[in-house]
Amino acid sequence: MWRFRAICGFAVLLAITAACSKKSVSDQLIVEIPPGFSGNFVLEMGVRGAVPLSKHGDAYVLSLPREGKTQTATMLNNARVTFKNASDGQVWGLSQRTFSTGDGISVGGKIEFFVGAEKDFDAEQQKKNKSGGSFKPEAGFAAG
Numbered sequence: 001m002w003r004f005r006a007i008c009g010f011a012v013l014l015a016i017t018a019a020c021s022k023k024s025v026s027d028q029l030i031v032e033i034p035p036g037f038s039g040n041f042v043l044e045m046g047v048r049g050a051v052p053l054s055k056h057g058d059a060y061v062l063s064l065p066r067e068g069k070t071q072t073a074t075m076l077n078n079a080r081v082t083f084k085n086a087s088d089g090q091v092w093g094l095s096q097r098t099f100s101t102g103d104g105i106s107v108g109g110k111i112e113f114f115v116g117a118e119k120d121f122d123a124e125q126q127k128k129n130k131s132g133g134s135f136k137p138e139a140g141f142a143a144g
Helices: 002-020 118-131
Strands: 027-031 040-045 055-056 059-063 068-072 080-084 090-100 106-116
Touching: 080 090, 090 118, 106 118
Parallel strands: 027 059, 027 080, 040 068
Antiparallel strands: 040 106, 055 059, 090 106
């Protein structure tokens, strides 16, 4: 009987360890940039009453509005972001943040970036640094 309990206990421990060690699969977000778009973009996520992002297969798809800002009810954590149609420049300063409660429940987030020439991105960063706000650039991304 003690062998059976030991084996069951070991099996439970093994199952818990396997469940805890699984990597969470990050969502993919495809951002479609309209021709002629240049400037900052902000996506506010987890907004009540906002429209969820559309899905195409396993990926979420976002068509950038000309205003450079939009909201969605969808909440993405550490999304793999890819860009389409950035014909007028590169994407700079991709930043992702999630906001959570003290117990780790996601309650919102933002994805921000800049589309355009590097010199324009640098000028925009200088303005933000003087006003106290900034997002740190990861690198320039060529759109496909």
